[in-house]
Amino acid sequence: MKDFAARALNQAQMKGATYADIRIVTRTTQHIAVKNGIVEALEQNESQGFGVRVIANGAWGFAASARVDMREIERVVAQAVAIARASALTKTRDVNLGARIEAHGRFETPVARDPFLVPMQEKIGVLMKADAEMRRVPGIKVARGEMEFQREDKTFASSEGSFITQSIIESGCGIVAMASNLESGEIQVRSHPNSGGRNQVTRGYEFITECRMPENAQRIAEEAVALLSAAQCPSLDAATIILDGSQVALQVHESCGHPIELDRVLGTEAAFAGTSFLTPEKLGNFRYGSDVINITADATIPGGLGTFGFDDEGVAAQKTDIIKNGLFVGYMTSRESAQELKLGHSNGTMRADGWNRIPLIRMTNVSLLPGTWNADDLITSTDDGIWMETNRSWSIDDKRLNFQFGTEMAWEIKSGKKTRMLKNATYTGITPQFWGACDAVANENSWIVWGTPNCGKGQPPQVAHTGHGASPARFRGIRVGVIK
Amino acid sequence: MxxxxxxxxxxxxxxxxxxxxxxxxxxxxxxxxxxxxxxxxxxxxxxxxxxxxxxxxxxxxxxxxxxxxxxxxxxxxxxxxxxxxxxxxxxxxxxxxxxxxxxxxxxxxxxxxxxxxxxxxxxxxxxxxxxxxxxxxxxxxxxxxxxxxxxxxxxxxxxxxxxxxxxxxxxxxxxxxxxxxxxxxxxxxxxxxxxxxxxADEAISKALKARNPTDLEAGEYTVLLEEYAVVDVLNFLDWLSFSAQAVQEDRSFMKGKLGEKVMSENVTIWDDGAAGDAIALPFDYEGVPRQRVTLIEKGIARGIVYDTATAAKDGVASTGHSLPAPNSDGPSAMHLFMAPGETKKSEMLKGVERGVWVTRFWYTRVVHPLQVLITGMTRDGTFLIENGEITRPVKNFRFTTSYLAALNHVRAISQETKLFHEDWSNASRSVPAILVDGFQFTGVTQF
Structure with missing residues (x-):
């Protein structure tokens, strides 16, 4: 690969590029899906290719090809340079990447059991057992389970002298039970360990075992059936709500992770993903949340879905303060955007979805740091409130201010105890007001790094895999329930 | 190639x-x-x-x-x-x-x-x-x-x-x-x-009209949904309702409703992957020719789309709507058309005493699949309509409303249609603008 990369970088410079980098990527994914006792999907996919990113005439160009052979280099590099020269037609200034970066290294995800070496029968057996447990519960219409494994081997080299190799392994799994009652027009789902099909991490098959899907299958099936006849979550203008850790993780993802992407802030995602309410003048002097809110972007957390050794610009993984005691103090940056705000250097968050996409600023592991409360005390100290658990729907505006989330299950809390199950719970708010209303965050005993394997951004579309550490948290005066 | x-x-x-x-x-x-x-x-x-x-x-x-x-x-x-x-x-x-x-x-x-x-x-x-x-x-x-x-x-x-x-x-x-x-x-x-x-002219003109948006209370409004918003409605009907798998799993309102009125009489929707005016693909990912399937005809539920697996379950032939194998998502109506009406968009506007003009929706998600209850935001051009005219730009709304209910309250449909291609799903849609009564806005953002 070294020769291949060197040839491409040399060709780019010969054709007039003032900067060039190349990523050579092979991605293998394995997907297993079981539904109602049948193995519905069993597939293994591999995708390989290389992408060359250049600056020529002061503007960006990128071209990529699946044909990883020496003959293809010349065509792809020439295409990238031609594209860069075309980009220069509308440029207002030259691209500035800041100080030269020369990095060398290798990163490998540590795994106890390589998921690609685990026998297929074992994986199918776990899913089938969980599936059977769910379908034993009367009233379950659909039981589903899935596992997803990914291995990505990538080489990065740049005309500044960087040469980096990484092998990143991911493991994910989840089960879902669905119950329905057409007569009452009701449909309810429960998931484990997280919604959206699965939870995912950068670890080996040991994560799948720890998720204990068969052991949790009956519980979620019974909860799905019980929800059919549960009371409707009331509509309240100002309620106390306690969110479980997985829902807090998604709240962080949507209302903090996205608005701190500096490319959004600077307008370069305006046409699709949108912009951000966290405009540059707010950096260092905007109260984002209450004093108990501390958020970091940390690509070094072991096992996090946003964990790696180097980003796709060759910048080493870092931990960055984002919100400190409620104050907004940091963005996620790239080399170019860091220069635009005169922030010195990139904090290493440029990530590309495979060989055929350019890197964009993407979340690493954006986490709400643990607070001081025992999780149980959040409930026992609440006189009147609602516990909400496991995301069901999520939506937020294009500046990341107005949001509405729904959860699979909720519980009414009266005098410090969960009293009755509630269905179709939703809550809504405005981001800084919502985080400002947080009065308690549970401690490290209930802090988990959740994975979001489906974060969309960019044109052409890219899907990023991001991590979010979170524990349960309590919020006061929140608008709840819009379903009549 | x-x-x-x-x-x-x-x-x-x-x-x-x-x-x-x-x-x-x-x-x-x-x-x-x-x-x-x-x-x-x-x-x-x-x-x-x-x-x-x-x-x-x-x-x-x-x-x-x-x-x-x-x-x-x-x-x-x-x-x-x-x-x-x-x-x-x-x-x-x-x-x-x-x-x-x-x-x-x-x-x-x-x-x-x-x-x-x-x-x-x-x-x-x-x-x-x-x-x-x-x-x-x-x-x-x-x-x-x-x-x-x-x-x-x-x-x-x-x-x-x-x-x-x-x-x-x-x-x-x-x-x-x-x-x-x-x-x-x-x-x-x-x-x-x-x-x-x-x-450029269309977007610039709208951006200039949208300057300095003012507050307008959330609530129930008549809305003129431009084609950019209507395409989202069809996307969710494809995903939640028109697939045989959704029907077989009791997740679709179409279950047991074929032959019954489910939408306004002026609504007709069909799927046609072989239509020359779509981004066509005349066969599905199993190589089955795509049939033209009438899904809604003058408000009446007429059909759903099948791949070979779901067709076998119902004892019918595939309509040619498979996604690539292995497919957990079931068949998909990838080439949806909504029939145009007889009214110009400008004429539709004249018929609105008080309502909201919506350019497009953003970040729409399912709250309740059977009801096709969707939440999302408006974006890039939201205006108050008074006495048949756009009078001022307003701040963007959050809505939580049933798309099915909306299609049951369609007062008018535009002559004009627009063709869309969906990057994520590779689907194409051809839709008009529609005038809908009783649309529920449930919140307002700050811009």
Whole structure:
């Protein structure tokens, strides 16, 4: 690969590029899906290719090809340079990447059991057992389970002298039970360990075992059936709500992770993903949340879905303060955007979805740091409130201010105890007001790094895999329930 | 472009490698380029060449799937071997009947050479039209211009061989002032049909009208939904309601409703993958010809779409709406059309005493699938309508409303339609604007 990369970088410079980098990527994914006792999907996919990113005439160009052979280099590099020269037609200034970066290294995800070496029968057996447990519960219409494994081997080299190799392994799994009652027009789902099909991490098959899907299958099936006849979550203008850790993780993802992407802030995602309410003048002097809110972007957390050794610009993984005691103090940056705000250097968050996409600023592991409360005390100290658990729907505006989330299950809390199950719970708010209303965050005993394997951004579309550490948290005066 | 002969060669190689009872090969290939602009200059500009072979093998009722984009003999062998190993390891799928047999497929010409050959300079010049117009009018331009050629081919060991080449050109833009924005987009198989000037003018005009939005209380309003918003309604009906799998799993309102009135009498929706005025694909990913399926006719539920698996369950024939195997999502109505009405958009506006003009929706998500209850935001041009005229821009709303209920309160439908291509799903939609009573806005944001 070294020769291949060197040839491409040399060709780019010969054709007039003032900067060039190349990523050579092979991605293998394995997907297993079981539904109602049948193995519905069993597939293994591999995708390989290389992408060359250049600056020529002061503007960006990128071209990529699946044909990883020496003959293809010349065509792809020439295409990238031609594209860069075309980009220069509308440029207002030259691209500035800041100080030269020369990095060398290798990163490998540590795994106890390589998921690609685990026998297929074992994986199918776990899913089938969980599936059977769910379908034993009367009233379950659909039981589903899935596992997803990914291995990505990538080489990065740049005309500044960087040469980096990484092998990143991911493991994910989840089960879902669905119950329905057409007569009452009701449909309810429960998931484990997280919604959206699965939870995912950068670890080996040991994560799948720890998720204990068969052991949790009956519980979620019974909860799905019980929800059919549960009371409707009331509509309240100002309620106390306690969110479980997985829902807090998604709240962080949507209302903090996205608005701190500096490319959004600077307008370069305006046409699709949108912009951000966290405009540059707010950096260092905007109260984002209450004093108990501390958020970091940390690509070094072991096992996090946003964990790696180097980003796709060759910048080493870092931990960055984002919100400190409620104050907004940091963005996620790239080399170019860091220069635009005169922030010195990139904090290493440029990530590309495979060989055929350019890197964009993407979340690493954006986490709400643990607070001081025992999780149980959040409930026992609440006189009147609602516990909400496991995301069901999520939506937020294009500046990341107005949001509405729904959860699979909720519980009414009266005098410090969960009293009755509630269905179709939703809550809504405005981001800084919502985080400002947080009065308690549970401690490290209930802090988990959740994975979001489906974060969309960019044109052409890219899907990023991001991590979010979170524990349960309590919020006061929140608008709840819009379903009549 | 690989071309049909090269693709046939690839599929023949895979058939020779496979010892399965039945074998299917899906080949997808594309040359795709996208020029992206923001802050009125090109900031991302990319191109990619890719081709993938997806192999599905069947041993009795055991099925395995593997794919690769390494088209060398070694790569194809690896994919065929992996598919075989996967199939042999799994239990029987009692629902599987057979891969489909050959059937005549309509030829649809949607490949335009000049789109396939569109150069970076041509895209940059088209984008520069938008950027220059934006600067001249004091607004900021963002957006993307895509040109692509693609090939889809399906072959199986029962004799199916289906091949379709196509092209796509798509431009979208958001034009922004300090506190308002406007949107416009067009898609067509022929890049020459993408009129950058018209797109720029539409979005700039709207952005300027949207400056200084004012507060308007959330609540129930009559809404004029532009085509950009209506396409979202059809997307959710495809995903939640029109698929046989959703019906079979009790997740769709269409269950038990065929022949009954479910929407307003002026609403007719059908799917037609062979229509020349769509971004067509005349067969599905199993090689079955796509049938024209009437889903809603004058408000009455008439049909749903099938792939071979869901069709076998209901004892009917596939309508040619499969997604690539292995498919947990069920069939998809990828080429939806909503029938235009007889009223011009400007005339529809005149009939509104008090309402809201919505340019498009954003970040829409399912709250309740059976009710098609959706939450989302308005974006890029939201206006108050009073006495038949747009009177002022308003801050964007959050809505939580049933799209099904909305289609049951359609007062008027526009003569004009727009064609859309959905990047994420590769679907195409042709929709008019609609005037809907009783739309529920449940919140307001700060801009």
């Amino acid at each position: 690989l071309g049909p002969e090269k693709i046939k060669e690839l599929t023949t190689q895979v058939f020779a490698l496979s010892k399965a009872d039945q074998t299917e090969v899906l080949v997808t290939a594309s040359e795709r380029a996208l020029t992206r602009f923001a802050n009125s200059y090109i900031h991302q500009n990319v191109a990619e060449t890719n081709a993938e072979v997806r192999v599905r093998v069947v041993y009795g009722k055991k099925i395995g799937v593997a794919s690769t984009n390494d088209l060398s003999p070694e790569g194809l062998k690896r994919a065929a071997d992996t598919a075989r190993v996967i199939a042999m390891l799994q239990p029987d799928n009692p629902d599987f009947t057979s891969l489909p047999s050959p059937a005549p497929i309509q030829n649809v010409e949607t490949y335009v050479e000049r789109t396939a050959n569109f150069s970076p300079d041509q895209r940059a010049h088209a984008v520069s039209v938008l950027c220059k117009k934006a600067k001249a009018r004091g607004v900021v331009a963002a957006g993307a211009f895509t040109t692509a050629s693609f090939e889809v081919a399906v072959a199986n060991s029962l004799g199916v061989f289906a091949y379709h080449p196509g092209s796509l050109a798509e431009m979208n833009t958001v034009m922004m002032t300090d506190n308002g924005s406007g949107y416009a987009a067009r898609a067509h198989a022929d890049a020459r049909q993408i009129n950058a000037e018209a797109i």
